[in-house]
Amino acid sequence: MSRCVYCNQRKGKRSCPALTGLICSQCCGEHRLTRITCPPDCDYLDTGSDYQQKRLGEQFAPVRRELYRQLSVAGGEKAAALFNLIEVVTFGYFHDRRDGQDAEVFAAIQALRRTLSPLHVPSAPMPVFAERLKKEYDTFVKQQPQQITDAGSAPEILDRALALLTEFSGQDFQSRRFLNGMIGYVKTFHPEIAEHLTKQHEAGRIVLPGQLTPPPEPPHVHGPECHHHHH
Incomplete structure (x- = not known):
């Protein structure tokens, strides 16, 4: 053979x-x-990545649910809103990019954590996606400061997120497991949100979690009263 x-x-x-x-x-x-x-x-790229995203999306669902549970306990709705923002920005940036890697997302979360630290001293220029995430965070804080966790609480929240995401991603530096899982989760369980975010990204607009779902849906895809993430 x-x-x-x-x-x-x-x-x-x-x-x-x-x-x-x-x-x-x-x-x-x-x-x-x-x-x-x-x-x-290559013919196998699209069919393979769609199947892989759906499979990893289903594996990511319980991990995501546990993360939101931990975040809600640690900092309530505002803490969950911070990770929701990270998911939204990540999906918008990477949903149609085959070359994206988990390491880029982790580097961006770490960079955001550093900039929110009181001891932060700006050093080298941030990677492109890290700049995007920081810009979206700053815009959200400016527009809806009462809805998202502040700079004082954010580092602990971001540490928790990084720990769980690193565990899901695995040890491979070139892994796409988290990206495929998160993108697959949104496409599989929230196709209307995936479509909404894709359109927003194409229009080049700033994406905010408050705009995630059209009325009469609740503004966020998380929270104890919401059943979105209990799949």
């Missing part, structure tokens, strides 16, 4: 243009775009 050109163990079933040979579906799914430089016109 033709062995997979990547693992050389399982049977190769798919033609891989990047590796010019047959690859097994498991290696294709796990390593595409991270360890394998796939050409953008």
